[in-house]
Amino acid sequence: MKPDAIPPITEDDIANYLANTPDFFERHASLLAAVQLTSPHGQRAVSLQERQAEMLREKIRGLELRAAEMIRHGQENTVIADRLQRWTRELLLTREARDLPVVATRELARLFLVPQVAVKVWGVDAPFAAETWASGASDDVKAFASSLSLPYCGGNPGLEAARWLDDPATVQSLALIPLRAGAAPEAFGLLVLASSDPQRFAADMGTDFLERIGELTSAAFARLRPVVPAVVH
Template structure:
């Protein structure tokens, strides 16, 4: 077997820790020839702050690795459980919306979203609707600026209330510290026909680092349930 020669030391070329590490990595049979070293090597334990053998230190490292993997597994199980809860709530919301008469769906949508997902305030506005819905509260007081904002909203806005005009639709606008805003569309890339606003007095409830997959699915579901309030297109 060919072995890597040990690094040579000279005043001009001192041996470094990297040299030693490289030598040991490239000479796997070193400890076979010097097995007695394994029994004499002592390392500091990060748990007990005492000197332990190399084998004991390796066992501690293995236990730490197993503990870390167990933690990751528990996180995956917890996330999976939370996702199933969200899916179940979305499913129930869908069933309730499609069982509701068309003219009542906007009211049911805001009430059920607030209840199912524990959102303190929810507001919904729709435009471009059939004439018979024009007098409904959800079709009034919608500025052109809001419609332009909704058209430009290709992804949910999640974060602090920065003075969005849509916040004034809420019963208590001053209590909206953080918001989530999604546009409603017939299909991706088409103009928006509505805007759904979720608000909380908790500034961390909706923040810019949370995922938006759930909000996008909520927007798709709400759009499918409400688009029939628009005139039929051929």
């Protein structure tokens, strides 16, 4: 390169100059009206002001969609919270302890539109040992329930718990919720929610709501378990 050669001006040079010279368009206001850009909605040329207006309208539309989505999620959460409150109320109003499993599964199906629901409870107090929901869980199922730190969601690979349902052949996805007494490592029951929709209980879904269901069910079913006498020191 010759010593006196001047390097060509690049687009970056122009962009940097305009960015660092904010009063340029104040001194050359007529240039703004002369600048023509290609519209994203076709090949026609539009002025800089019109292009900026289009960009602003697109941004507003995006914000409106986000706001609508937030409102929809808020409404859905309100509906879920209302249903959870009504389900909990049904459990609290159940006078006979032996009716709790039937009420819990029936109202879960009704209020949350779950096609099939079942539950098994083991280690129950003697008066409840003959109930249908207190038998039929194998040692493998009990060990599996105890191994779950979170509810299981996903397909039905021939799980034994799916056979507790009325129509296990139609199950495409299910949720298995372990029942525990507080932070006890051993589960004393397993709640099964099932659907013919493969996406209803998908493997990647959040489990926060199902965990709340498990905690409330476990607390209600405490009435079914033997009372442990307090240790006097």
